[in-house]
Amino acid sequence: MFRFASGCVVNDRTDDSDGGLEPPARADRRVRADARRNLDTLLQTALSVFASSGVDAPVREIAERAGVGIGTVYRHFPQRSDLIAAVFRREIDACADAASVLSAGHKPFDALANWMQRYAAFVAAKRGLAKALHSGDPAFDSLPGYFDQRLRPALRTLLKTATDAGEIRADVDADELLGAVASLCMSAHNAGSGRAERMVALLIDGLRHGAKSS
Amino acid sequence: MFRFASGCVVNDRTDDSDGGLEPPARADRRVRADARRNLDTLLQTALSVFASSGVDAPVREIAERAGVGIGTVYRHFPQRSDLIAAVFRREIDACADAASVLSAGHKPFDALANWMQRYAAFVAAKRGLAKALHSGDPAFDSLPGYFDQRLRPALRTLLKTATDAGEIRADVDADELLGAVASLCMSAHNAGSGRAERMVALLIDGLRHGAKSS
DNA sequence: ACCTGAACACCGTTCAAGT
DNA sequence: ACCTGAACACCGTTCAAGT
Numbered sequence: 001m002f003r004f005a006s007g008c009v010v011n012d013r014t015d016d017s018d019g020g021l022e023p024p025a026r027a028d029r030r031v032r033a034d035a036r037r038n039l040d041t042l043l044q045t046a047l048s049v050f051a052s053s054g055v056d057a058p059v060r061e062i063a064e065r066a067g068v069g070i071g072t073v074y075r076h077f078p079q080r081s082d083l084i085a086a087v088f089r090r091e092i093d094a095c096a097d098a099a100s101v102l103s104a105g106h107k108p109f110d111a112l113a114n115w116m117q118r119y120a121a122f123v124a125a126k127r128g129l130a131k132a133l134h135s136g137d138p139a140f141d142s143l144p145g146y147f148d149q150r151l152r153p154a155l156r157t158l159l160k161t162a163t164d165a166g167e168i169r170a171d172v173d174a175d176e177l178l179g180a181v182a183s184l185c186m187s188a189h190n191a192g193s194g195r196a197e198r199m200v201a202l203l204i205d206g207l208r209h210g211a212k213s214s
Numbered sequence: 215m216f217r218f219a220s221g222c223v224v225n226d227r228t229d230d231s232d233g234g235l236e237p238p239a240r241a242d243r244r245v246r247a248d249a250r251r252n253l254d255t256l257l258q259t260a261l262s263v264f265a266s267s268g269v270d271a272p273v274r275e276i277a278e279r280a281g282v283g284i285g286t287v288y289r290h291f292p293q294r295s296d297l298i299a300a301v302f303r304r305e306i307d308a309c310a311d312a313a314s315v316l317s318a319g320h321k322p323f324d325a326l327a328n329w330m331q332r333y334a335a336f337v338a339a340k341r342g343l344a345k346a347l348h349s350g351d352p353a354f355d356s357l358p359g360y361f362d363q364r365l366r367p368a369l370r371t372l373l374k375t376a377t378d379a380g381e382i383r384a385d386v387d388a389d390e391l392l393g394a395v396a397s398l399c400m401s402a403h404n405a406g407s408g409r410a411e412r413m414v415a416l417l418i419d420g421l422r423h424g425a426k427s428s
Numbered sequence: 429a430c431c432t433g434a435a436c437a438c439c440g441t442t443c444a445a446g447t
Numbered sequence: 448a449c450c451t452g453a454a455c456a457c458c459g460t461t462c463a464a465g466t
Contacts, residue, residue: 172412172416176404176409176412176413177413179401179403179404179409179413180398180403180404180409180413180416182401182403183397183398183400183401183403183404184394184397184398186397186401187393187396187397187400187401189393189394189396189397190390190393190394190397195390195393195394198386198390199390199391199394199417201420202386202394202417202420202421203413203416203417203420204420205419205420205423206415206416206417206418206419206420206421206423207416207420208423209419209420209422209423249448249449252449252450272438272439272440273439273440273441274438274439274440282450282451283450283451283452284440284441284451284452285441285442285443285450285451285452286449286450286451288440288441288442289449289450292441293440293441294440294441
């Protein structure tokens with residue numbers, strides 16, 4: 001919906017809550033729904049192509065697989081890095097949204113533990129994008145901020161709920177935990193056979209059983 | 215005192231245990247002791263210079279601070295990367311040797327916990343060398359192997375002792391633990407104010423209190 | 429205004445000379 | 448044997464002189 005100076009489509013989430021003012025388009029619900037769905041399948045296709053063929057996969061291939069013209073892709077994402085950033089952002093959203101779902105369906109500690117593994121899987125899957133993110137391309141500039149903005153509150157809420165229920169220690173904050181899990185899951189050191197998951201599980205156990213004071 | 219094909223002095227630890235054959239020099243204990251001490255202070259100086267000024271610190275400066283001629287440095291370490299490798303190796307040795315000392319002076323779990331923090335500090339301090347190690351310089355080729363060869367048995371022994379004493383869970387192996395702590399301490403994500411140490415502490419708590427089966 | 433290259437400072441490395 | 452440091456080759460950078 002919003003185009004920044006860079007020309008990149010930044011926000012594909014409904015954002016009707018910011019004050020009462022509304023951008024021009026209003027009546028065409030049908031078209032907007034279609035466009036939304038188009039963009040959705042495009043991003044989903046891009047995600048799977050990136051996952052299987054790497055971030056250097058040709059945009060043309062993504063367009064073909066998504067069943068849209070390449071022009072459509074470039075109309076939404078003027079630079080290939082904009083597409084990558086959008087995919088990343090979408091994944092961040094999915095991970096953040098999972099928090100409330102898990103929170104509703106599980107007891108506090110289980111929700112926390114499940115979410116951390118969910119987050120770990122997200123980071124591990126994005127390991128291929130790591131070098132792209134550090135390329136200095138301005139399309140990625142806002143990603144770290146978005147990462148924090150979405151994921152930190154999500155984890156903070158989970159932590160607070162579990163803390164209030166007395167199920168975990170109270171002296172660890174969301175920020176360092178996000179960083180720790182990210183380190184564990186991005187490192188090449190522990191690639192094989194669920195090593196990272198097991199180490200994250202160890203962290204979680206420490207969270208539950210660790211001493212209140214160190 | 216072995217010279218490899220590369221010309222680099224590889225071993226500064228007494229290695230009298232490999233069979234019965236002995237290199238030429240034999241009687242001059244006095245001279246060898248002096249040379250050894252020289253080399254020792256040289257390596258120690260290099261360590262502190264690298265720590266304060268970075269790995270790109272000029273060899274000349276190291277020689278001056280160590281109080282030896284620059285020629286002496288180059289006789290021991292034909293390439294500057296050989297000096298870096300030697301410093302690294304020496305630090306690995308120190309860390310590995312700390313295991314038995316801690317083991318002798320503490321109860322099994324405490325020895326393990328202390329050593330892991332010791333190891334964490336070692337990794338964190340060597341974060342500056344990380345990019346040098348990945349430079350592809352053949353002088354560093356043997357370091358990963360040496361790392362495993364020295365550190366893995368050290369941690370394995372600590373783990374086994376603590377496991378046998380029933381103080382920790384039995385389903386975590388030395389290899390993945392070394393990797394996990396390394397990831398935590400090398401990552402830039404958690405730099406400030408003992409974040410890494412606290413996350414390592416969390417791992418240790420998970421080690422002690424985690425479920426026997428996952 | 430723009431280009432040039434000798435000059436400078438600094439680096440890693442060598443090696444003849446000293447002990 | 449071991450150590451030393453002047454000397455060498457090489458680099459990035461500067462800046463007065465030339466156009």
